[in-house]
Amino acid sequence: MTEALLAVAPGRQTSLAAAAFAIENGSWPIEPSQLATLVADLRRSDERTRFALGVARTGVWEAELFTGQVEWSDTMHLAMGHSDFEGTIDAMQQLIHPDDRRKFAKVVHGNFDQPSHFNIDVRVPWPDGTQHWVQLRGQITTDPGGMAVRLVSVAQDITEQKQMELKLRQAQKMEAMGRLAGGVAHDFNNILTAILGYAMLIETDTDAIEASREQASQVRKAAERASSLTKQLLAFSRRQVIDRRRVYVCEIITDVLSMLTKILGEQVRIVHNVDAGTHPVFADAGQLQQILMNLAINARDAMPNGGQLSFTATNVRLDGRECVARFKLAAGDYVALTVSDTGTGMDASTREQIFDPFFTTKEVGLGTGLGLSNVYETVKQLGGGIRVASAPGEGTTFQIFLPRCDETAEQPLPSTAAVIGGSETVLVVEDEEGVRLLVQSVLERNGYSVLAAQDAPHARRIIADPGPPIDLVLSDVMMPDGTGPELIESLSTGRAAGARALYMSGYAGAVLAQQGRLAADSEFLQKPFSGPQLLAKVRQLLDVTSRQSGLS
Numbered sequence: 001m002t003e004a005l006l007a008v009a010p011g012r013q014t015s016l017a018a019a020a021f022a023i024e025n026g027s028w029p030i031e032p033s034q035l036a037t038l039v040a041d042l043r044r045s046d047e048r049t050r051f052a053l054g055v056a057r058t059g060v061w062e063a064e065l066f067t068g069q070v071e072w073s074d075t076m077h078l079a080m081g082h083s084d085f086e087g088t089i090d091a092m093q094q095l096i097h098p099d100d101r102r103k104f105a106k107v108v109h110g111n112f113d114q115p116s117h118f119n120i121d122v123r124v125p126w127p128d129g130t131q132h133w134v135q136l137r138g139q140i141t142t143d144p145g146g147m148a149v150r151l152v153s154v155a156q157d158i159t160e161q162k163q164m165e166l167k168l169r170q171a172q173k174m175e176a177m178g179r180l181a182g183g184v185a186h187d188f189n190n191i192l193t194a195i196l197g198y199a200m201l202i203e204t205d206t207d208a209i210e211a212s213r214e215q216a217s218q219v220r221k222a223a224e225r226a227s228s229l230t231k232q233l234l235a236f237s238r239r240q241v242i243d244r245r246r247v248y249v250c251e252i253i254t255d256v257l258s259m260l261t262k263i264l265g266e267q268v269r270i271v272h273n274v275d276a277g278t279h280p281v282f283a284d285a286g287q288l289q290q291i292l293m294n295l296a297i298n299a300r301d302a303m304p305n306g307g308q309l310s311f312t313a314t315n316v317r318l319d320g321r322e323c324v325a326r327f328k329l330a331a332g333d334y335v336a337l338t339v340s341d342t343g344t345g346m347d348a349s350t351r352e353q354i355f356d357p358f359f360t361t362k363e364v365g366l367g368t369g370l371g372l373s374n375v376y377e378t379v380k381q382l383g384g385g386i387r388v389a390s391a392p393g394e395g396t397t398f399q400i401f402l403p404r405c406d407e408t409a410e411q412p413l414p415s416t417a418a419v420i421g422g423s424e425t426v427l428v429v430e431d432e433e434g435v436r437l438l439v440q441s442v443l444e445r446n447g448y449s450v451l452a453a454q455d456a457p458h459a460r461r462i463i464a465d466p467g468p469p470i471d472l473v474l475s476d477v478m479m480p481d482g483t484g485p486e487l488i489e490s491l492s493t494g495r496a497a498g499a500r501a502l503y504m505s506g507y508a509g510a511v512l513a514q515q516g517r518l519a520a521d522s523e524f525l526q527k528p529f530s531g532p533q534l535l536a537k538v539r540q541l542l543d544v545t546s547r548q549s550g551l552s
Helices: 001-009 015-024 031-055 078-079 089-094 098-109 157-202 212-236 248-263 285-301 320-327 370-379 433-445 456-463 484-489 508-514 531-549
Strands: 058-064 069-072 116-125 131-142 150-156 245-248 268-274 280-285 307-316 331-343 383-391 398-401 425-429 449-453 470-476 500-505 524-526
Touching: 058 078, 058 089, 069 089, 078 131, 078 150, 078 268, 089 098, 098 116, 098 131, 098 531, 131 157, 157 212, 157 531, 245 248, 245 285, 248 268, 248 285, 248 307, 280 285, 280 398, 285 307, 285 331, 285 370, 285 398, 370 383, 370 398, 425 433, 425 456, 433 449, 433 531, 449 456, 456 484, 470 484, 470 531, 484 500, 500 531
Parallel strands: 268 307, 425 449, 425 470, 470 500, 500 524
Antiparallel strands: 058 069, 058 150, 116 131, 131 150, 245 280, 307 331, 331 398, 383 398
């Protein structure tokens, strides 16, 4: 019999195919040994099908539309989350989220006059309280009279796919937010530059009355806080490479504590233990303050009946194995900044999501969920790591590791100390009138001869006019008719021959360098800046030029 099957089914792939061929051609029955082989093949085929459906978290179901009866495979529970099932269309519809049942009903109760394919996504609440997305794909068949009679479909759990789509949409939103923030920040920083500068001019004006100087001081402080908020927004949306300086965490904690006592209220007891020998870190002081503020406010919300909030800072050394396993950091010296509370704590599910943008456990109107995400993004940009320890009823501890910086790290330009002026000629090119007039006023008050241009064409006309040589060109990077570097390249002759170049912008210098708009080694002044910062940078560049001329 086997030989006969081989003869009638040349090239057969399995005994199943040969048997089907034999049955169709009247060659049945077959020998018992051949039947055993067929049964074994059927079992192996069924096992492979079950395995494939299980791995894909897919089930198969069929519905008789006249009777409403449903049959489904053993793997349907992997998609629908339910093992017990009454076997009817109505029972299956009850498993689906109420808001998605209409889509399901439209498929199984629709009017079809020809075979029709369908593909719908529905939400299915599982008995464990989780909600899953399930894709139903299949076909409706009709009888010769055009009446829909049968539905055959597969059901697949696509929850992970939906979550990835959600993360992609969030990433796209954040990218759009970043582009918007970058554009707004440029204009906003121009405004802040003017506010800070004029406020400082009033503060240092000996002819101004004391009340006016005090009011100007308050304006300046408000503008500095606004500048800090702008930096936070840019850092969160990754549109700014952080302009870091050497700062001491112990000093940051001291500054923050003076504010927190008023913000957190009397029910929260604040304690701190800061090692006086804590190493400096390379960071932005305002951003470190914002990290501490975010963590403190979250801690307050987790202690509605009061509690204790602790701050500690100490030097630690992380070895390679611990760094890779826990924080993915390079081995070395770090400053460990720890913030602990005695609040309600978090379960494992909440801990896994706290750094996701827009995730929040707060009620509507009490928070956006951006706080901890901002903390996470800032710490990562600073080259550090963060870990969280928490359990329900046991409070929460955040431990932040920031790399130690050496004593030669860059120091900020002076902001309030008196800076020596000069008598050189400076060409200022700035399209924002308020900033241009401020810079001109500050430089002229300190002895410089200033030529002011509102754009590149105006600057070129000034260069073409006869007059004393220009020692320094101070130009905005982004202007309506071109960039500052393009302008500087065109001013290499005439009055501007040999002039030093200093760029200023509301964007971060590193971002402009990444975009190819500014050379990485260009001299740069970040807006908003104060009068003393401007004077210090101008004097620094002109003194370098003088030394080079003397050597030659």
